[in-house]
Structure formats: C-alpha cells, structure tokens
Amino acid sequence: MILDLIPAAEPSQGYLWSFFDVSTTTTKFLILSSLLFVIGVGGVLARRNIIVIFMSIELILNAVNINFIAFTRHWQTLGRINEHTGELFAIFVITVAAAEAAIGLGIVVSLYRNRETVAVDEIDLLKW
Amino acid sequence: MVGGRWSVVGAVPITVHRSPTTDHRPLTTDMILTGPEAWFFWLLALTALMGGLFTVLSRSAVHSAACLMITLIATAGLFLLLHAEFVMGVQVLVYVGGVVVLFLFVIMLVNVREEPLSQARLFSRQWGFAIACTVLLAFAFWLAIRLSDPYQNLRPREELATVSESVAYNPQGATPVSKNSENVGWALYTQAALPFEIASVLLLVAILGSVLLARTQRQEQLAEHEEERS
Numbered sequence: 001m002i003l004d005l006i007p008a009a010e011p012s013q014g015y016l017w018s019f020f021d022v023s024t025t026t027t028k029f030l031i032l033s034s035l036l037f038v039i040g041v042g043g044v045l046a047r048r049n050i051i052v053i054f055m056s057i058e059l060i061l062n063a064v065n066i067n068f069i070a071f072t073r074h075w076q077t078l079g080r081i082n083e084h085t086g087e088l089f090a091i092f093v094i095t096v097a098a099a100e101a102a103i104g105l106g107i108v109v110s111l112y113r114n115r116e117t118v119a120v121d122e123i124d125l126l127k128w
Numbered sequence: 129m130v131g132g133r134w135s136v137v138g139a140v141p142i143t144v145h146r147s148p149t150t151d152h153r154p155l156t157t158d159m160i161l162t163g164p165e166a167w168f169f170w171l172l173a174l175t176a177l178m179g180g181l182f183t184v185l186s187r188s189a190v191h192s193a194a195c196l197m198i199t200l201i202a203t204a205g206l207f208l209l210l211h212a213e214f215v216m217g218v219q220v221l222v223y224v225g226g227v228v229v230l231f232l233f234v235i236m237l238v239n240v241r242e243e244p245l246s247q248a249r250l251f252s253r254q255w256g257f258a259i260a261c262t263v264l265l266a267f268a269f270w271l272a273i274r275l276s277d278p279y280q281n282l283r284p285r286e287e288l289a290t291v292s293e294s295v296a297y298n299p300q301g302a303t304p305v306s307k308n309s310e311n312v313g314w315a316l317y318t319q320a321a322l323p324f325e326i327a328s329v330l331l332l333v334a335i336l337g338s339v340l341l342a343r344t345q346r347q348e349q350l351a352e353h354e355e356e357r358s
Contacts, residue, residue, distance in 0.1 A: 059199065102337075105231070
C-alpha cells in the first residue's frame with residue numbers, strides 16, 4: 001500500500017501536533033467521541049425544537065457507543081482476544097435508544113395534538 | 129511468539145500472537161491504526177463531526193435528520209474499522225433504518241403548521257448559559273484526556289505495530305464468515321443472558337407505551353363506548 005509509506009509524525013513534536021498524527025490510537029477515538037458528546041449536549045441545551053433535542057440525545061448515545069467499541073478493541077489489542085463486553089454494552093445502548101426514541105416521539109406527537117407546538121420554551125406548564 | 133508484558137493500565141499480562149514475517153517489530157501497549165486504516169479514521173471522524181454539527185445547527189428538522197443519518201453511517205464505518213462488524217450491522221439496521229425513519233415520520237406528522245422558517249427562533253432564550261455549560265464540559269473532557277495518557281508522546285516510534293499484526297493473526301487462515309458476530313452472539317447469550325431478556329421486556333413496554341401515547345381522543349372514546357356496551 002502506498003499509504004503505508006507516509007511516515008507517522010514524530011512523537012517529540014508535542015501534544016497538539018500528535019493529535020494530527022496520521023496514525024490513530026485509542027486516545028483519538030476518545031477525543032472524537034468527547035467532541036460528538038459535547039456537540040450533542042450543546043444541542044440538548046440550546047435548541048428549541050424538541051425533535052432536534054431528541055436527535056442530539058441520539059448523538060450523545062452514539063458518542064458513548066464509540067467509546068465502548070474503542071475500549072473493546074483496545075483490550076483485544078492488549079491480548080484479551082475474547083473480550084466483547086463493550087460491544088454488548090453498545091448493543092444494549094442501541095436497544096434502549098430505540099425504545100427511548102419510540103416513546104419520546106410518541107410523547108411529541110401527543111404533545112403537538114394538545115399544544116400545537118414543538119418549541120420547548122412554550123411548553124412550560126410544569127416549570128413554574 | 130507469545131510475549132508477556134505489563135500494560136500502563138495495570139497488572140495485566142499481555143499475550144499476543146504475532147505473524148512470523150513481522151516478528152522483528154517490538155510489541156505495542158496501545159491500539160494503533162496506521163496506514164489506510166488511519167486515513168479512513170480521519171475521513172469518517174470528520175464526516176461524523178460535521179454531521180453532528182449540522183444536526184444541531186441546521187434550521188430545518190428534515191436537514192437535521194439527514195445530517196444525523198450521515199453521522200450514524202460514519203460511526204458505523206468507525207465500528208467496522210474497530211473490527212466490531214456485528215455492532216456495525218445493528219447500528220445501520222436499528223439506527224439508520226429505524227430511528228431516523230421514525231424521526232422523519234414524526235417530522236412529517238408534526239410540521240403541519242408551516243411557520244416562516246427564517247423568522248422562527250432556532251435557540252432557546254438561555255442559549256448563552258447553554259453554551260457556557262457546553263464549553264465547561266468540553267474543557268473537562270479535554271482535561272480528562274490530557275491527564276489520562278501522559279506517556280502518549282513519550283512512547284518511541286519503534287514500538288508502533290499495527291493492530292492486524294498484533295491480534296488478527298490466524299494461523300489457520302481467514303474464516304469465511306465474520307468471527308466477530310459469532311463471538312458477540314455467544315457472549316450475548318452466555319454473559320448477558322439476563323440483560324437480554326430485560327431488554328426484550330423493555331421493548332415490549334416501549335411498543336405498548338407508544339401505542340397508548342399515539343391514540344387520539346376519538347379512539348379513546350370509541351374504546352370506552354365498547355367497554356360500556358359489553
């Protein structure tokens with residue numbers, strides 16, 4: 001492979017540069033998943049549309065799944081070849097996310113029937 | 129060669145099977161993808177991040193759903209890169225084929241009153257506070273990752289060895305069907321049998337709950353009439 005010939009960055013070049021290193025370690029998967037998690041939290045906190053808030057929750061759960069799979073692979077690389085705990089966790093997270101989406105969207109539909117809105121700052125009967 | 133070594137995480141003896149052709153390379157203490165795998169990581173990671181960002185930022189909810197789908201597919205690619213084929217399949221089937229389609233259906237049902245998109249406020253009034261919380265969380269994550277692996281930059285480059293050499297070496301040759309699915313299925317029915325059953329009960333409850341929630345007023349009245357008559 002031609003891409004194999006591209007050298008990895010020197011580790012002595014510092015922390016910031018090592019993030020742009022062409023090789024990929026577990027830490028980079030963690031950085032990616034934390035960035036996705038932060039984007040999702042920002043969406044949950046700042047958006048008005050309740051459907052987009054649900055989508056941001058899915059983003060958060062997805063980021064957690066990346067962590068689970070990356071750590072499973074990490075342990076497999078360290079020699080525990082039959083390690084699948086993280087994948088099991090990811091499967092259950094996906095199951096719970098599907099159930100949560102079904103229930104949440106059912107709530108959204110019945111809410112829209114009653115209040116004619118999907119903006120969360122107009123649904124504040126329980127707030128004050 | 130079977131080598132024993134102590135990892136940075138704790139007292140875990142490492143046993144790694146290695147290909148005889150690359151035995152001259154020393155063992156690694158980390159999962160490292162190099163070459164094309166690393167380039168695919170960057171491609172998929174950037175796609176996932178962009179998709180997530182536009183999920184949160186785009187004006188129309190349909191665009192948000194499309195961007196969410198891009199993110200989920202890119203994540204499935206990352207799972208494939210991490211040799212988790214079964215979870216990749218589940219991700220594509222359940223998330224992309226199920227949850228995103230459900231989102232699109234609900235958007236179709238809900239957006240009856242067409243409001244002028246350019247005038248509607250996108251963010252809630254507390255958006256400043258929300259962004260402050262988000263930035264604080266990002267700082268906490270940065271600190272955690274920064275502190276968690278202080279030896280990352282100190283590791284000499286000669287210790288790099290690719291994952292495929294360190295683990296996936298199979299002296300009998302490659303298996304036709306993914307070994308990962310078989311292993312995960314085995315673990316699912318032995319290690320996690322009770323959570324599996326609980327998940328099935330959870331799904332049943334979710335089905336019943338969503339049917340109950342989606343009933344209209346008229347359907348409820350009809351059901352009550354039926355009860356009175358019988």
